[in-house]
Amino acid sequence: MTDVIHDLDTRRLLCPMPVIKTQNKVRTLSTGDCLKVVCTDPGALNDIPAWCRINGHEVLETGEQGNECFVVLRVGEDNGALF
Amino acid sequence: MTQATQPIKRRAIALVSGGLDSMLAVKVMQEQGIEVEGVNFFTGFCVEGHTHAIRKKDKDKEKRNNSLWVAEQLGIKLHIIDISEEYKDVVLNPRHGYGANLNPCLDCKIFMVNQATLMINKAREFAGDRGFDFIVTGEVIGQRPKSQRKETMPIISQESGADDRLLRPLCARNLPPTLPEREGWVNRDELHDFSGRNRKPQMALAKKFGLDDFAQPAGGCCFLTDESYSNKLSDLWKARNERRYELDDIMLLKVGRHLRPKPHYKLIISREEGENRFLEGYRYMFSSITTVSCPGPLALVDGSFESDEELQQAAAIVARYSKGRVLDEVTLEIRQPDGVARQVTVRPAQPDDVLPAWNVG
Numbered sequence: 182m183t184d185v186i187h188d189l190d191t192r193r194l195l196c197p198m199p200v201i202k203t204q205n206k207v208r209t210l211s212t213g214d215c216l217k218v219v220c221t222d223p224g225a226l227n228d229i230p231a232w233c234r235i236n237g238h239e240v241l242e243t244g245e246q247g248n249e250c251f252v253v254l255r256v257g258e259d260n261g262a263l264f
Numbered sequence: 265m266t267q268a269t270q271p272i273k274r275r276a277i278a279l280v281s282g283g284l285d286s287m288l289a290v291k292v293m294q295e296q297g298i299e300v301e302g303v304n305f306f307t308g309f310c311v312e313g314h315t316h317a318i319r320k321k322d323k324d325k326e327k328r329n330n331s332l333w334v335a336e337q338l339g340i341k342l343h344i345i346d347i348s349e350e351y352k353d354v355v356l357n358p359r360h361g362y363g364a365n366l367n368p369c370l371d372c373k374i375f376m377v378n379q380a381t382l383m384i385n386k387a388r389e390f391a392g393d394r395g396f397d398f399i400v401t402g403e404v405i406g407q408r409p410k411s412q413r414k415e416t417m418p419i420i421s422q423e424s425g426a427d428d429r430l431l432r433p434l435c436a437r438n439l440p441p442t443l444p445e446r447e448g449w450v451n452r453d454e455l456h457d458f459s460g461r462n463r464k465p466q467m468a469l470a471k472k473f474g475l476d477d478f479a480q481p482a483g484g485c486c487f488l489t490d491e492s493y494s495n496k497l498s499d500l501w502k503a504r505n506e507r508r509y510e511l512d513d514i515m516l517l518k519v520g521r522h523l524r525p526k527p528h529y530k531l532i533i534s535r536e537e538g539e540n541r542f543l544e545g546y547r548y549m550f551s552s553i554t555t556v557s558c559p560g561p562l563a564l565v566d567g568s569f570e571s572d573e574e575l576q577q578a579a580a581i582v583a584r585y586s587k588g589r590v591l592d593e594v595t596l597e598i599r600q601p602d603g604v605a606r607q608v609t610v611r612p613a614q615p616d617d618v619l620p621a622w623n624v625g
Binding site: 193195200221224228231234236 | 304306328329331336341342343346541
C-alpha cells in the first residue's frame with residue numbers, strides 16, 4: 182500500500198513563506214499523512230526540515246530537480262493547530 | 265513572596281526574531297521552569313532569507329532561517345505567522361511615526377505584541393491549561409532609539425493590550441513588576457537589569473548559557489530601516505500617487521538595479537543570475553526586456569512607455585548593462601505580460617546617458 186501524498190506548491194515564494202504555507206497545510210492534515218512541498222527557493226531545503234525537526238514531523242525525502250526542489254514529510258503526532 | 269514550586273506549569277509565548285536578545289530572554293525563562301513556545305511574524309520586509317534566496321553571490325553562505333534555528337537550539341516550538349497584509353496599515357499609518365527611514369518601530373512592536381496577546385487570549389479561552397499565561401520579548405531599555413526606551417515600554421504594554429502579561433526578562437528589574445513576577449510564576453530576582461546599547465551583558469549571558477553561535481548584530485532584520493530600500497518605497501508611492509503596496513511590490517524592491525528615466529516608468533534590471541531567475545517569475549505581470557544578440561540582464565518595466573522613443577531608450581539602457589555594451593548595436597526583445605513580443609535594435613546607452621538622478625535608492 183502506498184501513502185496518499187498531499188501536494189503543496191510554493192514555487193516563486195521566498196522563505197519564510199514556503200515554511201508558513203507548509204505549517205498551515207500541515208495543520209489541516211492528520212498524523213501519518215504525507216505532504217510533498219515543491220519550492221523554488223533553495224533555502225526551503227534547510228528551513229522546512231528545520232521546521233519539521235522543531236515540530237516533530239518526519240522528513241522522508243528531499244531533492245532538487247533543475248531550478249526546483251522538494252521536501253516530502255510525514256505529519257507527526259501534533260499537527261500544530263493552535264486551537 | 266515567590267515560591268519555588270508551582271502546582272501548574274506556567275507557559276509563555278515569546279517573540280522570537282532570530283537574534284540574540286530574544287534567544288536569551290527565552291533561555292532565562294526556561295531556566296525558571298517556564299514552558300515557552302516561540303512566535304515569529306513575517307511582515308514582508310524581513311531581511312531573513314530573501315536576499316540569500318535571490319542573489320547568487322550569497323550561494324556559498326549557509327542558508328538558514330535564524331528564527332527556526334534559534335527555536336531548534338532552544339528546543340521550543342515556533343509558530344511563524346504571516347502578518348504581511350495586516351502589517352500594511354502599520355507601515356502606512358504609524359500612529360507613533362517613523363524611526364530610522366520608513367521603519368515604524370514603535371507601532372511595529374505594539375502590533376506584534378498585540379498579535380501575541382490575541383494568541384494567548386484565544387489560547388486561554390480554548391486550550392485551558394495548555395494555553396499561555398504571558399508574553400516574553402527580548403526588549404532591552406535603551407537598546408533602540410525609538411521603540412526600546414524606558415518611556416515606550418509601558419506604551420507597548422498598554423497599547424498592545426498585553427498590559428502586565430508582558431515580561432521582558434532582560435530588563436525586567438528596571439521596570440515595575442509584571443503579573444508573572446507578582447504571582448510568583450517567575451522569580452524577579454533572577455531576571456536582569458540590562459539597559460543601553462552596550463552588548464556586553466548579553467554576550468556574558470550568552471557565554472554563561474553556552475551559546476556561541478547566534479545572528480549578529482541584534483535586530484537589523486527589517487528592510488524598512490535601510491535607507492536605500494526606504495527611498496525605493498517612497499519612489500514607488502510617488503510614482504503611483506498613492507501610498508499603498510502589494511507583497512510583490514515590496515519583494516521587487518529587494519532585487520536588481522532600479523532606474524526611473526521617466527516618472528511613469530521604472531526599469532528593474534537584474535545584476536546577476538540569481539536575480540535574473542527571480543525576475544523571470546514576474547514576466548507574466550510586467551513587460552520585460554531581454555537581450556537577443558548577446559548575453560545580458562533581464563529587466564522588468566514597471567509602468568508603461570508613452571512613445572516608441574521611450575521604448576527605444578529603455579532598450580538602450582538595458583543594452584548598456586549587457587555584454588554588448590561596447591558594440592555599435594544590440595538587439596533586444598520587449599515582451600508584454602501576455603507573451604506578445606517585438607524586437608528592436610539599438611545603440612547601447614553610453615555611461616553619460618544614464619543619469620545618476622535615475623537611480624532609485
